[in-house]
Structure formats: structure tokens, C-alpha cells
Amino acid sequence: MTKFIPQNARELAFTSLERVLKTGAYSNLQVDETLRHHNLSSADRRLVTTIVYGTLQHQLTLKYWLDSLTRQKKLDSWVEALLMTALYQYHYLDRFPNWAITNETIEIAKHRGNPGIRKFVTGVLHAALRKGFPDFSKVKKTTERLSLESSVPQWLVEKFVQQYGMEKAKDILHAINMPAHVSIRINTNKSDLATVKEQLLNEGVETTESKVAANALVVTSGTVVNSSLLRNGTITIQDxxxxxxxxxxxxxxxxxxxxxxxxxxxxxxxxxxxxxxxxxxxxxxxxxxxxxxxxxxxxxxxxxxxxxxxxxxxxxxxxxxxxxxxxxxxxxxxxxxxxxxxxxxxxxxxxxxxxxxxxxxxxxxxxxxxxxxxxxxxxxxxxxxxxxxxxxxxxxxxxxxxxxxxxxxxxxxxxxxxxxxxxxxxxxxxxxxxxxxxxxxxxxxxxxx
Missing domain, CATH: 3.40.50.150 (Vaccinia Virus protein VP39)
Structure with missing residues (x-):
């Protein structure tokens, strides 16, 4: 068996996720390091980031589904991580064909493991596509069901319910699984909101005025990290x-x-x-x-x-x-x-x-x-x-x-x-x-x- 050396976006996403789960590394630092050391297209950089963050975010949900597909069989940690990335893509990323996700996941199993593991991974993936994902209706306890649906530990769900009531708790759980947006604050010593908004538009970054904070914009399209305004301190990224x-x-x-x-x-x-x-x-x-x-x-x-x-x-x-x-x-x-x-x-x-x-x-x-x-x-x-x-x-x-x-x-x-x-x-x-x-x-x- 040759040493597995990740090359493409899915392989890099899998190895990044495995390190986060195994070593407790911060996901943002691990992803940044991966992207820094590999020359990927913009689309592949987004795919790596999406798979790592998405799989982490929905980890409890994915483990619940994986347990049902494997009959709670004890898996090697890397095999579990690999299968979770595939299940995440099947369910949450509808822009990719299932055959592409399946083929690349099996290839990773083949090169990282042995023929037996490749065969096992292939069987789990085909079962997932054939059977679909079990719903949560069989879980009777409300907070346990919410925990699995939102992939938030049950103790934290119970805290939200206790402190904010059931309806607000559900709203919180829904909100924390939505994509985070980028917001920027204008340095009023250097510019003003209208001027910055226009300058960013000229750089291909579309924004809308914040409804939360004064002198702030929310990015709706484009990326602000390479903006000259960020480098020269006219703006800063801040929630x-x-x-x-x-x-x-x-x-x-x-x-x-x-x-x-x-x-x-x-x-x-x-x-x-x-x-x-x-x-x-x-x-x-x-x-x-x-x-x-x-x-x-x-x-x-x-x-x-x-x-x-x-x-x-x-x-x-x-x-x-x-x-x-x-x-x-x-x-x-x-x-x-x-x-x-x-x-x-x-x-x-x-x-x-x-x-x-x-x-x-x-x-x-x-x-x-x-x-x-x-x-x-x-x-x-x-x-x-x-x-x-x-x-x-x-x-x-x-x-x-x-x-x-x-x-x-x-x-x-x-x-x-x-x-x-x-x-x-x-x-x-x-x-x-x-x-x-x-x-x-x-x-x-x-x-x-």
C-alpha cells in the first residue's frame, strides 16, 4: 500500500477534516493551512472549505445517519470521517452529481486503506443512495430530536429551551446552521459608508448597509479579503x-x-x-x-x-x-x-x-x-x-x-x-x-x- 498523498479538493477536504477531528485543531487554521500549501482553483478552494465546515457543522446528524447505515459498527476514525464527508455532500450539496462524490470517495478509501475497507465504503455509499436518509420521527424526546436535526449537543439544546423557550430555541438552532455572512466596519477617520460602498463595487464587491451596526456594510457578492481598502485600514472585517x-x-x-x-x-x-x-x-x-x-x-x-x-x-x-x-x-x-x-x-x-x-x-x-x-x-x-x-x-x-x-x-x-x-x-x-x-x-x- 502506497502512502496516500491528497491532491484534489475532496481528498484535501477529507485530510483537513481528519486532522481537525483527530487533533482538535481549529478548523479555520487547518483549512487556511491546506489552501496555502496547494494551488487550487477558486471553485476547488470553496469546495474544500464547504466540505470541512459543513461536515463539522452537521457532525451529529451525519453520525446518526451513518450509524443507521452501518448498524452502529465501530469504524476507524478516518473511515468515519471519510464517510461523513460523502454523506454531507449527498444531502447538502445538490450541485454535484452523486456518481462523482461516490467515485472520488471510493478512490480515497482504495488508496488510504485496503481492499476490504474499499469494499465496505462502497457498500455503505450504495446503501445510502439506495435507502436514503432516515428521518428523526422515531426519536421521541423533543430535545434529543432537535439535537440530531440541528447537530447541536443535547445539553446545549436544553439550555436554549430553558433560557429562551422552545420557539426561540428552535429559531436559534435554525439560525446557527445558516451560512455566516461577511460584514465590514468603515474606519470613519479615513472614509465614509457611501464612498466605501462605491469603491468596493468598483472592485467587484457588492454590499448592503447593515441593519445592526452603524458605519457597517454586509457583503452580498464578491470577496473583500483582497481589497486595497482592507490593506490600507479604510475598512476592517468585523461581525x-x-x-x-x-x-x-x-x-x-x-x-x-x-x-x-x-x-x-x-x-x-x-x-x-x-x-x-x-x-x-x-x-x-x-x-x-x-x-x-x-x-x-x-x-x-x-x-x-x-x-x-x-x-x-x-x-x-x-x-x-x-x-x-x-x-x-x-x-x-x-x-x-x-x-x-x-x-x-x-x-x-x-x-x-x-x-x-x-x-x-x-x-x-x-x-x-x-x-x-x-x-x-x-x-x-x-x-x-x-x-x-x-x-x-x-x-x-x-x-x-x-x-x-x-x-x-x-x-x-x-x-x-x-x-x-x-x-x-x-x-x-x-x-x-x-x-x-x-x-x-x-x-x-x-x-x-
Missing amino acids: ESAMLAVESMDLQPQFKVLDACAAPGGKTVQIAERLSADRGGQVVALDIHKHKVRLIKKNALRMGVNNVVSPVALDARKVAEKFSDDEFDRILVDAPCSGIGLLRRKPEIRYTKTPHDSQNLHKIQLAILDAVAPKVKKGGIITFSTCTILQEENEQTVREFLQKHPDFKLERTKTARALKDDRATATLTILPSDYGSDGFFISSLKRNL
Whole structure:
């Protein structure tokens, strides 16, 4: 048996997926590495990306189908990964003929395995095409059925139902399996929305104005990663929901701001664009890792705001070592979290997180808030945000912070487009099903005068 060396798009997708499943590698980094080392056409690059992300995203569903086809036979991990890529393509990618998917999958089995494995894979594929895919009607428990249909672990489905109700939970599960769109924020120090929209159109990129964030566009056609506007810092790629934390901070040009969990610096530069070096404005950007501090510096330089950005390698829980009390007008704590609001973009998150993770993160969040609380001026505001929609990392953290710090009160979070302005809560939770953006949470904690 000769060594299997992947060459075409399906072979590369399979080997990338196998590495992600076997080693726990981040899917985006693995796909980027694969594409960087192989000279593929645009269509093949899209196919590799689609197969890897799609198979990961629908992993529980695909395993349920595969178990029914193999009678729950224990498979080698690479064989399971290979068969899941085929089932994914059969069911979710209708633009490819089944015979092409079948032939290439059998070829991979032939070169990677032995005649017995090739024969087994061939039999499973033919059975899938002959029998079709079983539905989920036999699964009686509602949350288990929703878990299999949406490929989201049952514990997380139950959390959504418990915290948001059955109908909203179903909407969330549907939304997180829809394709993620690319959104961009305009650097208003360099241009404006109308000008950028026209310039991107000239580069073959069509956009529409964001309904979520101000000074933002959503890409509807074309690719923005090679745009000159991105290279020169006129625009930056950022999810619409993620823009809202800084948008809600009511920044003034002369403010001194602390970005307590800053890397890679997307929100740091957004803050910096609102500040004036001439008037003493400054944003101190912290990250615990030195290599990530370098990313903040690089981002600030690209966006042309490095004159007001001061990156510092420091654990936010140790701010007392470097900063005085009452030093900052505003503090942003975009806290470490489970990232459950990002399931559309990072499909493997759904399989690696546990309920225990949320409780540990909740403790870290409180420790950071406790540490930075004395550093904001009286009358100043700490903006606490996360990219999760689990309440133990959001509302519970805010509630416990306020109980411990009676010198703070919860202010109503406001955005430029008055999002969900009729809500009953002062905090703002953006669900993936609300606007088709990432899930996000924002709260505004004001220190009493």
C-alpha cells in the first residue's frame, strides 16, 4: 500500500477534516493551512472549505445517519470521517452529481486503506443512495430530536429551551446552521459608508448597509479579503454584533479607555477611532500573551490609530499592578467566554464545550470585573460584553458583580440603531436568530458618583 498523498479538493477536504477531528485543531487554521500549501482553483478552494465546515457543522446528524447505515459498527476514525464527508455532500450539496462524490470517495478509501475497507465504503455509499436518509420521527424526546436535526449537543439544546423557550430555541438552532455572512466596519477617520460602498463595487464587491451596526456594510457578492481598502485600514472585517459593544460606550475624544481583554484588537481600534491624541485621548489595550499584543499593535498601525493605542502585556486580573484607581473614563471588558454565539463561524465549538466550561468562565469574568472596578472613574462606565448567549456567562455574571459592588448600577445599553429598544431588560442580548449576525451580549455598569 502506497502512502496516500491528497491532491484534489475532496481528498484535501477529507485530510483537513481528519486532522481537525483527530487533533482538535481549529478548523479555520487547518483549512487556511491546506489552501496555502496547494494551488487550487477558486471553485476547488470553496469546495474544500464547504466540505470541512459543513461536515463539522452537521457532525451529529451525519453520525446518526451513518450509524443507521452501518448498524452502529465501530469504524476507524478516518473511515468515519471519510464517510461523513460523502454523506454531507449527498444531502447538502445538490450541485454535484452523486456518481462523482461516490467515485472520488471510493478512490480515497482504495488508496488510504485496503481492499476490504474499499469494499465496505462502497457498500455503505450504495446503501445510502439506495435507502436514503432516515428521518428523526422515531426519536421521541423533543430535545434529543432537535439535537440530531440541528447537530447541536443535547445539553446545549436544553439550555436554549430553558433560557429562551422552545420557539426561540428552535429559531436559534435554525439560525446557527445558516451560512455566516461577511460584514465590514468603515474606519470613519479615513472614509465614509457611501464612498466605501462605491469603491468596493468598483472592485467587484457588492454590499448592503447593515441593519445592526452603524458605519457597517454586509457583503452580498464578491470577496473583500483582497481589497486595497482592507490593506490600507479604510475598512476592517468585523461581525455586526461585535461592533455594538464599542458603539454603546458613549466615547468622547478626550477619554482614557481601558480595553481589558483586547487581542487581536478589533474593538481596540474601534475605540481608538473615536479618540483624539491632541485632546489626550488614549486606549490602553491589555492581553495576557505577548504575541497577541503584537497583533494589537499591527492592527492599530494598519488602521492608522497607533498614536492613541497603548498595548500592554498583562493579565486583566492584575491591573492593580500597573494602574491607579479612578484612572479610566471607560473600561471595556470583552470577556473570555464559551463563544456559543459564534457557532455559525466556528462549528467545532458546539462539540468541545461543556456546561462546566461556562461556570469556570463565569468565575474568570467576575475576577476580571472585580479587578478593573476600582480603575474606572466615578460616573464612568464598564461595558461588559461576551460573544455567548448563555445566561450564566452573561446575566448571572452581571447580577453577581452588582451584588458585590453596590457602588455600581446597571444602565440601559443603547445602540445607534436602537436595537430591541422595546426589551424589558437593561442588558442587550443579540441572538443569532434576531438579525442573522453572531450572538452577543452587552451590559453597561456605571460607577456611582
